[in-house]
Amino acid sequence: MSLIKRSLKRVMKNSAVIAATCLAMMATSVTAAEKVYRLKLAETWGPNFPIFGDATKNMAAMAEKMSNGRLQIRIDSSNKHKAPLGVFDMVKSGQYDMGHSGSYYWKGKVPNTLYFTSMPFGMTPAEQYAWFYHGGGMELMEQVYSPHNLMSFPGGNTDIQMGGWFQKEINSVEDLQGLKMRIPGFAGEILAELGAKPTNIAPGELYTSLERRTIDALEWVGPSLDLRMGFHKIAPYYYTGWHEPGSELQFLVNKRKWESLPEDLQEILRVAMRTAAYDMYTQATHESGKNWSTIQSEYPDVKVKDFPAEVMVALKEANDRLLAKHAEKDALAKEIQASQANYLDQVRSWTDISHRAYLNSQAK
């Protein structure tokens, strides 16, 4: 082979190398900008659960659109993963990357998770968002969840929950003696302090239990979700709320997974979760108004009742006794309780001269 021929061959080989390098570089460039991150989310709810399930779908849709498809979140409902109350553990272990649930479901496992959904006699939704984002709430929630390789974010508010559907009027603390009521969690503990018999019953059996007087009363959420359960057809009294004045669901994220995301996708996920939470509160307000109008017009005999002052005082005292017990055993519980109590004092003085004064002035 002549020198020239060898040169020619070398140059042609170089061309091929350049072209190949070029393609490889372009592929890398595309990969960096277009790499798809796929996250799996386990929700505590069944498929197409109203409002709660809309919040996860809304969050995932925003994240996907904003990331131009680079962040894909698959949602598994409880019929898929079979562990509605296993969400904490599944996200902690990395079996799922994200969860949608309620913080207070984990109080048996990590007692201080109790404080990040809604507390009896506590903050309304707007007050609680102010506490989360400006009053130290997010930082305290991080202290509770971080040791479990978890991040927790507000996940949607149901609005103030109603006190529940009752077969008989409650006129005194004595009327609570032996009262069989479906009311789970911390609120159930408070009622038990006053002699009631809190029970837990599967959702599918609630209607029949209340109709046949197996239970005397139950609480569910509020008109937004109560309407479809039909309780207004079989119980004459709908009591106003005290035990969950601003129930906030939660998004859980596996911390190691979070750290593996590029910064822009972290921000997209953070904002999508925050917006979906606020959006759910807006939707809950809407559905509550719509459904309560329906109940009022179709069942005008349903009576809205406030618990008598005497009962509210007794419930509040029982609540304070139980909280004091938690605080004695746990310095962080004490700190969270103090943060919430001080913040409530501050913000409620405003809510009273704004919302309470205005709503009273407009009442018919």
Next chain:
Amino acid sequence: MSLIKRSLKRVMKNSAVIAATCLAMMATSVTAAEKVYRLKLAETWGPNFPIFGDATKNMAAMAEKMSNGRLQIRIDSSNKHKAPLGVFDMVKSGQYDMGHSGSYYWKGKVPNTLYFTSMPFGMTPAEQYAWFYHGGGMELMEQVYSPHNLMSFPGGNTDIQMGGWFQKEINSVEDLQGLKMRIPGFAGEILAELGAKPTNIAPGELYTSLERRTIDALEWVGPSLDLRMGFHKIAPYYYTGWHEPGSELQFLVNKRKWESLPEDLQEILRVAMRTAAYDMYTQATHESGKNWSTIQSEYPDVKVKDFPAEVMVALKEANDRLLAKHAEKDALAKEIQASQANYLDQVRSWTDISHRAYLNSQAK
């Protein structure tokens, strides 16, 4: 030149072409993914205006982070563009791509813009968000703004505004006769119907005017922004609100500019605006609580007063008369009024058994 030499030259030239093409293709690929869109936003407020100005900064920061720098929003305050009440026109014409202002500022120009901030005796913030996003509010706002090449979005809520600072008590409708009060806009028109003398005074002169009794009363916002104005030092009565029960600012976007953005950046902008609006409501709640606590502890003699029922009835009747006049002249005004009135009826029945009942049960 020999054939081989010519071949060699051609091949070498090809190599160069391949390399150049490669670079050009990579540049195109980078451009598509990394093209930076720069938007200019004019806000009605001065630089670093508290809460309102935080909303625009928050929105721009979210958009920039979520887009990994591809969406850059420059914010010009009124000291830069010199036209605080020219924002509508500047965004309409494309001189600015976006604006942050208040819809009711444009009622002299486009009367139906009045309805998208807050209406006297109207909805609270949560109720109004529900109307915007689930009750037809966004669609009606689009009908009003679209003919002006504009899109309008909720831009942050101040919470319920206070009725204002008064030098004397208002015990009857007669006490409003000749009352000189700084209260602009539609609320001023209502007071004028009852014989008051609404005036407008530059913000920098408000304190002195109230102190020297050039005016008898004024309304500003609420504790969140009133504290720094110092009115609590010179006026003994702080009246609760009726005229702006959920003032929502607005983001304006030039429609042609919006259409020139890729879909992912449109979604990023939409979500950043919605979140910044909700976030401002949360911040306003926080600042109101904090500042009202400060006022209460430093000036314990400030008296919070409700207007007497007689005054509220007269104000409401004047409001209804003025609204009826608007509706007579304009079919769309009539449609918007009906939408708001019907929605308020529905949602307030819920707010009454939730927020009003709960806040009353907890009042000290």
